[in-house]
Amino acid sequence: MNRSGMHKTRSLILRYVVLIVLGVIFAVPFLWMVSSSLKRGIDVFVFPPKWIPSPIMWSNYSELFKVLPFGRFFWNSSYVALLSTFGQVASCALAAYALSRPKFFGREAIFYILLATMMVPGQVTIIPRFLIMRSLGWLDTHLPLYVPHFFGGAFGTFMLRQFFLSLPRELDDAAAIDGCGRLRTFLTIYLPLSKPALATLSLFIFMDSWNDLLGPIIYLSTPKKMTLTVGLTFFQGQYATDWHLLMAGAVVSIIPTIIVYLLAQKHFVSGIMVGSVKG
């Protein structure tokens, strides 16, 4: 082997070592969570810590579902997240279509007002939003969690608009010549061609809704109405030292989003790109 070859091998090994060390550091919290969740209550405190639990306590998970209505939480999270996703994608797609190619009076104004709302921190609007929900009598229901999603949003609108603008303009002209109206062009040409962008946006909204903390804690008060992530915080108070159960709870709340992510990885990356390349 010549000198540059050896040099190359050495730098390759070095890169792997750095990657593996960092990879382990990043993965440890997950591995430790799973490991702790399968231990007996007393084994959790064994020193030095053991990575492979013995015996493996799968029953921690069934105990979890006995102590708290996790099935109910799971359902709450799922249907709130699905409705939010549907509402947001539908309303953003409509707005994105209107703001993409057609020219009309007031277009610029709406565009810039929408853009400006992205700069405003949520803390400024959350209190009036809460008061609106309260005056509608919607407190302690799931409505405040998903209904606002049916009224558009800046991020989704800009993301889809960007995508619509990348579709060839000739499509509109061809559709118009064939006597295809605006709504039909939108439904039968734009939407089917935008599946990747719609999928990406759906994933982002789904995750945000699933992981949301502030919404459920301010709007909900009945424990069994809670979402999965927030339901977990009850656990924290009640079982402060039952780390094996707490970790099992953490696994249950974290795994669904990880699975969704792994199944749809490529959509995530393209979505982040859209978010970072503003135009």
Add this chain to the structure above:
Amino acid sequence: MLRKRFKSTIGIYGYLVPTIIGLILFNAGAIVASFVLSFYKYDVITPAKWIGLDNYRWVLNSKLFWTAVNNTFKFAAGYIPLSVFLALGLAILVNERIKGVGLFRTIFYLPVVTSMVGVSMVFAWLFNPYYGLVNYVLGLFKITGPAWLSSPQWAMPAVILVSVWKTVGYYMVIYLAALQNISPELYEAAQIDGANRWAQIRHITIPVVSSTTFFVVIMCTMSSLKIFEQVYVMTQGGPANSTVTVNLLIYRNAFEYLRMGRATSMAYFLFAAIMIVTCIQFLGQRWWVHYE
């Protein structure tokens, strides 16, 4: 002709109805309502009472508010540089065309999709002073680990570490896209000139991605100013108020003490801070960002 155009404009507004309602109710309207509310004393139960600038005065005189401002800056001072360096470093590492690199990209990105509540619970366990893994590992190096989340000095560093772990993958992906846009010829030219890997990173990579760094710094600053979930779940602002943040105070005032006016005035201070920081960064960028 004119009638047709008018009809078409009306038609197009049909698509915007949900968005316009949303803007009025939940955004523009809410921003104005919030501003008006900041001049009132309002506890939801008794009718609102105009008190002028009292809420703002109260906030400025509140010691806890300044503690929160201080803590928020402390968080930013740790979180922003750590995130930027680590994100760029990870991106450079996973940008290599070597086997198995996809697995590492996934590992570094996974924390981003997890819920802060779950993550906070896991880290509360990892940072447990007596049985936690972190202090165990420190012990292997003969270091007595601090009490982390129950120590006023170490709670904030712990919160910073969790936040970096949780979010750095997002910034890594943004950097990765920037790195993939760098033309390989730049590096080839540098290699011919005898520049080693470090020199290439310093003189090519870092200057070329500076506009991305600018974007990442802005994003990190915004999320630092707005930090809430981590402290709400992990420390509740404690111990000894060492992790109270402005956003946590807004939440408490609004939804625990029902002092809506005070909370909105605090939110407006936060809003102003975010605007100022953004302006400074936009003005400052021409000194160090290289656009192609």
